């Protein structure tokens with residue numbers, strides 16, 4: 001399967017600016033959906049933004065964000081009466097369609113509005129028209145379409161209107177939407193995957209204009225489910241709607257190109273790295289922590305959504321007390337000093353392991369960072385006081401407490417991070433070729449990559465080597481390929 005990314009695709013400038021405004025007023029009231037994209041709305045919810053469907057639900061004097069699809073003049077009037085502080089996310093192309101409708105209406109022309117009458121954009125445009133009478137045959141009319149409509153359909157409809165009326169002017173279609181549709185129309189491959197939410201009008205239009213079978217995916221789960229079907233085609237185009245984040249686009253393309261979704265790393269070799277430099281082992285652990293932060297950036301750039309790292313095993317307590325307490329201190333320091341970096345990069349931290357045995361300050365620091373990052377999609381799972389056997393035993397005890405027989409699926413849900421998909425690739429640095437009690441259940445069908453590089457030396461190149469190794473594997477998972 002050849003993957004072709006269509007250009008242009010994704011966020012238009014109007015949506016980008018609406019999102020930037022809403023994000024910088026995180027926690028404010030949003031009237032309607034800012035844009036029709038579930039990922040963007042999820043991010044705003046995480047910032048504490050409150051979505052309302054009626055301006056009257058916004059408390060007097062509060063800040064309200066108008067959606068990219070615009071609002072009616074009546075709503076603007078009500079916002080002013082309630083002394084709301086308005087952050088206007090209306091897309092400039094939608095605002096232009098509003099002005100056109102008002103101009104036609106002010107000139108006394110009947111206005112024909114093309115679009116979905118239930119869409120907030122169309123309702124906003126209709127609100128500009130003073131007299132909504134039906135035109136008489138031969139009468140001069142103005143035509144305004146919903147900005148995201150299929151440009152061909154609008155042209156065909158305008159041609160039909162010209163047969164009956166004197167069309168004085170046509171407005172509405174936005175160039176960004178048209179360019180994205182043109183790229184889809186011109187694509188000569190075998191199938192198209194359109195990324196965006198199902199309630200996004202422009203996303204649905206992209207499917208309609210395709211000259212080959214078109215599929216829609218609104219999140220990574222959809223993409224994973226569709227991947228096998230896509231692989232039946234020779235050449236697959238990928239595009240995205242005007243409110244789809246580029247991050248999702250990159251992850252989806254990575255998934256189709258068989259970049260692993262979940263990479264797990266046994267970060268080994270810190271002690272030897274330090275000792276070879278004549279330094280204490282703790283020096284190697286600190287260097288390893290720096291490598292982890294860099295590696296997270298490289299993994300993120302490659303669209304890898306889940307990263308699990310082995311930081312401290314249930315067997316590592318056997319090490320000298322000084323090394324163990326040094327490690328516990330390093331974990332606490334890292335959590336405190338890197339929390340804002342995780343928040344800035346939108347990475348969710350989760351800790352897997354028997355945390356009850358960890359020192360209290362460390363447990364508190366973990367809980368704090370987990371809470372602050374809970375809403376993010378990309379995840380870093382740190383295995384701390386983790387053992388694969390301990391995890392299975394803990395899950396078995398949970399199953400016994402419930403008193404019900406388990407299946408593989410129900411047992412999987414009792415493991416430490418039940419909703420995280422199994423790792424696709426496990427990398428072990430430091431030259432050893434064993435699993436050392438890491439993810440015993442979850443790695444049943446993982447691919448393994450071993451490298452002699454000691455973890456503090458692990459580079460972007462080493463990562464690409466591991467990913468290249470992975471993509472060359474034939475993952476039959478018991479079947480025949």
Ligand code: IPE
Pocket residue numbers: 267268269270271272273311312313316327430
């Ligand atoms: C892995 O590095 C990190 C932890 C176990 C905490 P090591 O400390 O095992 O380093 P080596 O294997 O002794 O070099």
Ligand code: IPE
Pocket residue numbers: 266267268269310311312313316432434436
């Ligand atoms: C595995 O490395 C554990 C971590 C990386 C945290 P170890 O160095 O502890 O494992 P063994 O002793 O080589 O098996």
Ligand code: MG
Pocket residue numbers: 268269270430
């Ligand atoms: Mg080791």
